Each structure stands twice: as structure tokens, then as C-alpha cells.
Amino acid sequence: MIGHELDRYWKTVVNTISDGIMIVNTSGAIVSVNKAFEKITGYSREEIIGKTCTVMDCDACKEALACGAGHWCYLFMAGSMGQRKCKIRRKDGNYIHALKNAAILYDDEGNMIGAVGTISDLSEIIEKDSQLEACRQELRSEDGFHGIIGISTPMQRVFDLVENAAHSDAAVIIYGESGTGKELISKAIHIIGERKNQPFIKVNCASLTESLLESELFGHVRGAFTGAYKDRIGRFEKANGGDIFLDEIGDLPMSTQVKMLRVLEEKMIERVGASTPIPTDVRIISATNRDLMKLVEQGKFRKDFYFRINVIPIILPPLRERVEDIPLLAEFFFRKMRLKKGKDIEGISNDAMELLVSFKWPGNVRELKSAFEYAFVTCHESMIRPYHFPATIYRGRKPAGNSGKRTSFNLMEIEKQELLEALEKVEGNQSKAADILGISRVTVWNRMRRFGINSKRKIEVV
Numbered sequence: 387m388i389g390h391e392l393d394r395y396w397k398t399v400v401n402t403i404s405d406g407i408m409i410v411n412t413s414g415a416i417v418s419v420n421k422a423f424e425k426i427t428g429y430s431r432e433e434i435i436g437k438t439c440t441v442m443d444c445d446a447c448k449e450a451l452a453c454g455a456g457h458w459c460y461l462f463m464a465g466s467m468g469q470r471k472c473k474i475r476r477k478d479g480n481y482i483h484a485l486k487n488a489a490i491l492y493d494d495e496g497n498m499i500g501a502v503g504t505i506s507d508l509s510e511i512i513e514k515d516s517q518l519e520a521c522r523q524e525l526r527s528e529d530g531f532h533g534i535i536g537i538s539t540p541m542q543r544v545f546d547l548v549e550n551a552a553h554s555d556a557a558v559i560i561y562g563e564s565g566t567g568k569e570l571i572s573k574a575i576h577i578i579g580e581r582k583n584q585p586f587i588k589v590n591c592a593s594l595t596e597s598l599l600e601s602e603l604f605g606h607v608r609g610a611f612t613g614a615y616k617d618r619i620g621r622f623e624k625a626n627g628g629d630i631f632l633d634e635i636g637d638l639p640m641s642t643q644v645k646m647l648r649v650l651e652e653k654m655i656e657r658v659g660a661s662t663p664i665p666t667d668v669r670i671i672s673a674t675n676r677d678l679m680k681l682v683e684q685g686k687f688r689k690d691f692y693f694r695i696n697v698i699p700i701i702l703p704p705l706r707e708r709v710e711d712i713p714l715l716a717e718f719f720f721r722k723m724r725l726k727k728g729k730d731i732e733g734i735s736n737d738a739m740e741l742l743v744s745f746k747w748p749g750n751v752r753e754l755k756s757a758f759e760y761a762f763v764t765c766h767e768s769m770i771r772p773y774h775f776p777a778t779i780y781r782g783r784k785p786a787g788n789s790g791k792r793t794s795f796n797l798m799e800i801e802k803q804e805l806l807e808a809l810e811k812v813e814g815n816q817s818k819a820a821d822i823l824g825i826s827r828v829t830v831w832n833r834m835r836r837f838g839i840n841s842k843r844k845i846e847v848v
Contacts, residue, residue, distance in 0.1 A: 406505035409491075412498060414438040426484075426507045428477035439503075443475040444486070474505065483508040532574035534567055535715050538708035544571070544700060551698045552578035557650065559635070559695050560673040562702030565752030568673040571700060572631040575671055584628030587621045592634035600642055601658050610659025622655050625668045635695065636676035636687065643691040650694045670695065705747040705754065712743050713801070715751060717832060719758040720770070727762050733835035735769040745779050802837045805830065809839070 400407050406423030410416050416434050424430055427442065434441070473481045488503035531545045551558050552575045560568045569588070576586045594602055597611065605620030621630060632638070638646070649655055650670065654663040672695050681687035705712065720734055734742075747753055761774040772780050804823065812818035816834075820827045834840075 406507075407502065408439065408505065409500060409502050410439055411500040414440065417500070423505065426476075426482075426505055427474070433477070441475075443481075445473050471508070483512045532570075532577055534570050534574065535718055536708060536711045537714060538703075538710040540703040540708050541711060544702060547698075547700050548574050549578060551575055551700065553580065554698065555669050556697040557670045557672070557695045558698045558700060559678075560671070560700045560702060562673070562675060563704050563750055564675050565750035566702040566704060567751055568675075568702060569631070569633065571702065572629075572671045572673060576629045576631075579629070579669075581628045581669060585625045586629050586631065587625035588631045588633065589621050590633045592637035596639040596642065597658075599639070600645065603642070604645065604655045604657055606658035607660045610657070614659065617657070620655065620657065622649065622666050622668055623664065626666050627668075629669045629671055632670060632672040634674060635672040636674040636678055636681060640686075640688060643688045647688075647691055647694060705750045709743060712754070713739060715754055716742050716758070717829075717836070719755050721832060723758050723762045729762055729765075730768075731762070731765055731770060732768045733770070733832065735771050736837070738770050738772045738774070739836070741772045741775065741780065801833065802839075805833055805837065806839065809834075 400420040401422075403420060404422055406426045407418075407420040408416055408423055409418040415436060415438055419429075419431055419434055424434075427434070429441075469485055469487045472484055472486050474484050475481050485506040485508055486503060488501055490498055491500045491502055493499050531541075531548075534541070534545070536542070536545070548571060558572075558575060560571050562568050572588075573586065576582060589599075589602060591599065601610075601614075601618065601620070603620050603622055605618050605623055606614050607617050608614055645656075649666065649668075652663075653666055655666050656663055678687055678692055678696070682689045682692050705715075716734060716739060720731075723729075724731060742754070742757075749756070757775050757779055760776050761770050765771070765774040767774075805819070808819040808822040809816075811822065816830045817827050820830045823830070
């Protein structure tokens with residue numbers, strides 16, 4: 387293809403480009419634009435030709451004019467302009483984020499005759515970045531009480547007790563089934579309390595043998611046992627001034643319980659193989675999924691030790707006893723998985739949410755989270771459906787006639803109706819609806835997708 391043939395097709399070429407192209411003369415009057423420019427700015431070719439590019443109210447041009455240099459455009463002031471982010475005004479008066487790039491045009495004698503500029507619309511990218519950042523903020527805050535999600539009455543009682551327990555140095559014990567969030571509660575107690583700037587040390591009492599557990603807790607001196615080649619600081623010394631979290635304390639050996647009693651009563655520890663007492667200032671937070679009183683009756687747990695650690699008991703309800711929290715937890719895990727996996731799944735279908743609400747959840751919140759991990763692997767549709775969850779959940783659904791399921795699911799119907807009413811009041815403005823409901827705009831957006839609500843001035847349910 388030779389030069390004059392290229393000249394014949396240049397209009398087709400520039401009209402194929404997705405970026406807006408604008409050619410101006412030295413006075414700033416627009417002499418030519420492509421179709422992408424018309425789409426981005428809202429101006430037709432007939433409306434814009436002959437007008438100066440200041441009609442777009444570009445903030446880059448404002449900077450040049452503010453300098454008092456007498457130039458109408460930053461490009462003519464600087465002599466060149468690489469890619470630069472700016473804001474321009476569309477015909478409808480709305481401002482959009484754009485990326486500008488421009489070059490000066492010269493004739494054969496080297497005289498400046500105008501300039502050509504390209505405009506890329508960044509609005510969609512900026513909007514997605516805003517949504518992503520909002521999601522990140524939501525995930526960081528985790529929509530709840532120091533990382534624990536729950537609006538149900540049982541969880542509100544737990545949160546109140548945690549607040550009070552955090553400001554005491556008394557021993558705290560957290561009871562709850564596996565997967566209910568005992569470690570999260572222990573972290574909340576530490577963060578709220580006066581020891582928050584001191585160490586928070588965790589020990590799983592069930593993961594170590596008796597001899598290793600004592601060494602982990604209290605430390606040891608060189609030569610205390612085979613393999614003790616040097617002195618070692620224990621977890622209690624590391625936690626000095628802070629909190630120590632003893633998980634699965636029901637598995638603590640009886641001999642270790644005796645030594646723990648001295649720590650609680652005398653605030654002293656002794657390293658394994660040593661006889662020198664070391665003072666320690668540590669608040670003990672323990673947790674178990676076992677019935678300690680029953681173990682006491684069976685002679686498997688010391689009664690005196692039980693009463694020393696059971697000063698402030700906190701009982702975490704299983705997920706099946708706080709059904710109102712399941713939609714909140716499901717929405718949280720859905721957002722978290724979508725952000726983590728980067729998968730284009732719009733939401734959770736109503737029948738899938740109904741399945742989650744009706745299931746018994748023997749593994750509690752941990753099992754619910756795992757269910758979403760599984761669903762994001764199996765789902766290749768726009769919405770998560772019941773069959774995307776593990777078979778143990780999908781096939782373990784309760785009969786349709788169960789009255790408990792309907793009562794629990796009424797919460798979702800109320801949530802949907804409140805959202806519809808809020809959107810109707812503000813003519814579909816999601817930000818204003820979020821203000822009315824006291825939630826974030828991202829949460830409004832996610833609920834609209836989940837309930838199949840379209841909001842474009844007229845509110846529709848699809």
C-alpha cells in the first residue's frame with residue numbers, strides 16, 4: 387500500500403480506533419475528530435468542529451492558563467505532552483477521568499500548524515478501582531466486631547461480654563464447637579484490652595507431647611533433656627506484659643495443669659531443668675470445645691485448675707443457633723473469594739442462599755467458609771447455585787416443608803424489601819440508598835445483584 391492509498395483510508399483507520407482523536411489548529415479550534423471522540427465526549431462531529439477545545443474544560447489546560455503564559459493549551463506551553471491523566475467535561479456537563487496524549491503538527495518547512503491529541507476514557511477503570519478499594523476496605527474491616535460478623539442476639543451478648551472481659555486481668559475461657567471462632571474472640575479481647583500494645587502469644591495444647599508442651603510454655607535450660615543444646619525462652623516469658631492464648635486447654639496434661647496453677651496463683655514460672663523462679667505478668671485466655679466440668683467429674687481435669695481458669699466464661703453459639711447471621715457471613719465470604727480468585731461471578735442465587743440458611747452447619751463458620759472455597763472452584767456460571775456447594779451440604783438440605791427454614795429466610799425478604807424501598811426513595815441512587823440503610827455502597831451493589839434488582843431510575847426486579 388503506497389502513500390496516496392493510505393491517505394484515502396485514513397478516516398477508516400482513525401474511526402476504528404477506540405481512543406478519541408482530535409486535531410486542532412494553532413488557535414485551538416477543532417478541525418477534525420473521530421467517532422470514538424464523539425462517543426466519549428457526547429458531542430457530534432457537527433457540534434464540535436469549529437469550537438475550541440476549551441469547551442471540554444480540561445484541568446490540564448486550566449493549569450496552563452493559570453500560569454499566565456498566554457497559551458491556551460499545556461501542550462503549546464510545554465512544547466510536548468506525554469500521557470497525562472486529566473478530567474474533561476462531556477456535553478451533558480458531567481466530568482470524566484481521561485488519559486490524554488498529544489503531539490504538535492508541523493508543515494514541510496517546520497512551521498507549527500496545529501496539534502493532534504488522543505483521549506482515553508478512564509471512567510470505567512476508575513469506577514472499578516473504586517469498587518475494588520471499597521471491597522478491600524470492607525474486607526479489612528470484615529463488617530463486624532473486631533473481625534467477627536454477627537447481628538444475632540446471641541452474638542451481641544457475646545460482644546458485650548468480650549468488651550467487659552477485655553478490661554479485666556481475670557482469666558477468660560472461651561467455650562465453643564470447632565469452627566465457631568474462638569481464636570477470633572481471643573484476639574478481640576487482646577485488641578480491646580489495656581495489653582493491646584504488648585505480645586499476644588498462641589499455644590495449641592493438643593498439638594504437642596507433654597514434655598514438649600512444658601518446654602514450649604515455660605522454656606528450658608541447656609542439658610534439661612536430650613536435644614536441649616541451649617537455653618530457650620518459653621511462651622510465658624515471651625508473652626510477659628501481654629496475653630497468652632491456650633487453645634484446646636481441655637487436652638492439657640494433669641502434670642502441666644499443676645505447674646499452670648503456680649503461674650496463676652504466684653505469677654511465677656520455672657524453666658524445665660531449672661529451679662530459679664521467673665516472675666511473669668500474663669493474662670491467660672483459654673479455649674476449648676470440650677465439657678471441662680464433665681472432665682473434672684471423670685477425674686481427667688483438675689478441679690482447682692478448672693476454677694482458676696473459668697473466672698470469665700464466654701460461650702460461643704454454634705452457627706445453627708444464629709441463623710440470622712448466615713446471609714451476612716455468606717455475603718462476606720462471597721466477596722472475599724471473588725476478590726481473592728478474581729472470578730467473574732455476580733452473586734449468590736436466592737435458592738442457594740435458602741440452602742445455606744436451612745443447613746445445620748456441623749462445622750460452623752469454618753465449614754461455611756470452606757463451602758465458598760469449593761463453590762468458587764465448581765461454579766462456571768454468573769451466579770452460585772445450590773449444586774455448586776459440596777454434596778454434604780447440597781444433599782443435606784432440610785425438607786421444603788420445614789417451618790424453621792421459612793422463618794429464618796424471612797430476614798432476607800425483609801432485607802430485600804428495605805433495599806427496594808430505599809432505592810425507590812432516591813430514584814435508584816446507590817450511594818444515597820447506602821446512606822439511608824447505613825451500609826456501604828459496595829454492599830448495596832452486592833445485594834442488588836443477589837436479589838436481581840436493576841436500578842436505572844426505574845427500579846425493577848428481574
